[in-house]
Amino acid sequence: MIQKLYDWIDERIDVAPIWRDIADHEVPEHVNPAYHFSAFVYCFGGLTFFVVVIQVLSGMFLTMYYVPDIENAWKSVYYLQSQVAHGQIVRGMHHWGASVVIVMLLLHTMRVFFQGAYKKPRELNWMVGVLIFFVMLGLGFTGYLLPWDNKAYFATQVGLDIANQVPFIGPELKTLLAGDPKIVGAQTLTRFFAIHVFFLPGALFALLAVHFILIRRQGIAGPL
Amino acid sequence: MSDKNNQVSRRQFLNYSLTGLGGFMAAGMLVPMLRFAVDPVLQQKSAMGDLANVGLSVDDITEEPQRVDWEVEQVDGWYESNVNRTAWVFKDENGDIQAFSPECKHLGCFVSWEGSEDYPNEFFCPCHDGRYYKDGTNVPHTPPLSPLDVYEHKVDNGILYLGEPKPREEA
Numbered sequence: 001m002i003q004k005l006y007d008w009i010d011e012r013i014d015v016a017p018i019w020r021d022i023a024d025h026e027v028p029e030h031v032n033p034a035y036h037f038s039a040f041v042y043c044f045g046g047l048t049f050f051v052v053v054i055q056v057l058s059g060m061f062l063t064m065y066y067v068p069d070i071e072n073a074w075k076s077v078y079y080l081q082s083q084v085a086h087g088q089i090v091r092g093m094h095h096w097g098a099s100v101v102i103v104m105l106l107l108h109t110m111r112v113f114f115q116g117a118y119k120k121p122r123e124l125n126w127m128v129g130v131l132i133f134f135v136m137l138g139l140g141f142t143g144y145l146l147p148w149d150n151k152a153y154f155a156t157q158v159g160l161d162i163a164n165q166v167p168f169i170g171p172e173l174k175t176l177l178a179g180d181p182k183i184v185g186a187q188t189l190t191r192f193f194a195i196h197v198f199f200l201p202g203a204l205f206a207l208l209a210v211h212f213i214l215i216r217r218q219g220i221a222g223p224l
Numbered sequence: 225m226s227d228k229n230n231q232v233s234r235r236q237f238l239n240y241s242l243t244g245l246g247g248f249m250a251a252g253m254l255v256p257m258l259r260f261a262v263d264p265v266l267q268q269k270s271a272m273g274d275l276a277n278v279g280l281s282v283d284d285i286t287e288e289p290q291r292v293d294w295e296v297e298q299v300d301g302w303y304e305s306n307v308n309r310t311a312w313v314f315k316d317e318n319g320d321i322q323a324f325s326p327e328c329k330h331l332g333c334f335v336s337w338e339g340s341e342d343y344p345n346e347f348f349c350p351c352h353d354g355r356y357y358k359d360g361t362n363v364p365h366t367p368p369l370s371p372l373d374v375y376e377h378k379v380d381n382g383i384l385y386l387g388e389p390k391p392r393e394e395a
Contacts, residue, residue, distance in 0.1 A: 054253060061257045065301070072302060079302035085263045086256040093256075 030223035042220070044108035049208070051101045055139075058094040059197065066146065068193035070186045073148035098140055105136055117221035125214040132207045135200050142196035148189060156192070157184050275378055275385035280313065282382050285321060289314040289337040289347075289358070292323070294386070311375050311386055312337055312347070316359065325373035325389035329362065330354045335372065347372065360392075 009015060033039045065080035065087075067073060080087040109129065112118050118126035145156040164174040171181065179187025232240075278294040289312040298307045311323045312335075326335045328349040335356065339348035346363065347356035355363040362368040376387035 057253070057257060061260055064261055075302035080260075083301075084260055085266070086260045089256040090260045093253075 028220060028223075031220055041107075041111045044104055044111055048101060048104040048108050051097050051104055052204075052208075054093055055097050055101060056201070058090050058097065061090055062094055063197065068146065068190050070148060070189055073146065073189060077147045077149075094143075098143060101136060102140065105133060109133065115221065115224060119221075122214075122218055122221065125211060125218070128207055128211050128214065132204065132211060135204045135207060139196060139200050139204070142192040142200065145189065145192045146196065153184065156188065160184065160188075275376060275387040276309075278311070278313075278384050278386050280384045282321070282379050282384055285313055285315050285384070287315055287317075289322075289324075291326075291337070292384075292386075309386070310334075311389075312372075313384065314358075321377060321379070321384065322360070323375040323377050323384075323386055324360050325375060327373065327389070328354050328368060329370045329372060330367040 006015070029035050031039050031042045033043075062080070065076055065084060067076045077091070081091055112126065112129070141156075141159055145152045160174050160178050163177055164170045166173050175181045177188075177191065178184055179191045276294055276296050278292050280292055292311045292313045294309055295306040296309055298305055310326050312326060313321065313323045316322050324347070327333075328335045328351065330349065330352055333349050333351035333354075335347045335349045335354070337347055338344055339350060340346075340353075343355055345358060347358075347360070349355070349368070352367045354368040355366045356368065356372055357363060360372040360374065362371055371392050373389035373391050375389050378385045378387075
């Protein structure tokens with residue numbers, strides 16, 4: 001059945017080259033942990049992406065219950081944690097995964113750094129990676145506010161005051177983020193929600209696409 | 225080694241075990257999320273239980289259907305509020321109290337007693353000219369396909385109490 005469906009599509013658009021291009025390529029010996037166990041360090045990038053996929057999926061499901069509104073945000077989080085089946089697990093995945101992403105991302109960065117894999121001709125991909133790092137930090141910062149509990153509120157106040165310290169444009173930057181020059185409130189929450197679920201993920205997907213296309217183009221850096 | 229046909233090659237074995245392991249991990253991730261998403265479908269319908277005092281004395285109920293409005297407490301996930309309920313209440317020819325839901329059985333618009341001057345002595349729905357006789361049964365060849373829902377009711381100390389609207393048994 002599935003084979004027939006695959007054949008039907010394949011007959012029309014010739015699928016094989018497409019998936020070959022994506023999936024069918026040799027793993028060099030120095031990258032394969034079966035030959036050199038220490039090659040597991042090459043997994044960190046893939047693991048980062050794997051956790052990102054978990055973040056995207058669990059985040060999508062969380063928005064089925066979450067409301068970005070100061071009256072209801074905390075209540076909806078409490079409700080989905082305590083009343084909805086597996087709510088603790090799904091929110092737990094998103095909560096802990098947010099930290100795991102940063103850890104994996106730093107391990108990946110350290111591997112690339114200490115192996116010198118960022119050197120010519122891969123400088124461009126290093127820069128894209130740094131941008132991904134900033135987007136991830138932004139996702140962490142904006143997501144932190146969304147439960148609208150005390151920790152979230154005061155952490156965001158601190159974060160906004162840090163933005164306020166930026167030379168020349170500080171106050172404007174803070175207002176741009178918070179939606180109000182003084183209040184951390186209703187407008188801040190909706191802004192952070194929009195940034196967290198639309199703007200930054202959009203930027204992240206675009207950057208990840210570039211990151212992966214470049215690594216396929218240039219190949220993995222050679223052995224040490 | 226003797227029977228070539230039953231032999232699982234190294235490649236097959238690795239394929240199966242890796243697919244299995246991958247599937248297991250993907251399921252471990254996805255099952256909680258899917259269960260989380262379908263939870264409203266599987267939630268136990270909380271029996272609303274108590275009938276509500278609608279603030280109408282039985283003595284004031286006439287043969288003429290009258291509109292009765294009252295409020296019930298509603299728990300909608302994390303949001304609790306009072307919502308309005310409405311019923312058309314009257315005594316039928318046997319003196320029994322009838323309380324009909326005003327929700328049209330066609331597409332759920334609001335049905336009014338004698339809502340149209342053209343159709344006296346009937347419930348009328350303005351959306352698609354749906355009509356019901358006084359006993360709540362739908363007039364044939366108008367859009368509604370079944371009679372108006374009936375509220376559970378009880379009388380306590382001469383005051384009317386109404387519960388949930390229920391579809392009628394008979395067709």
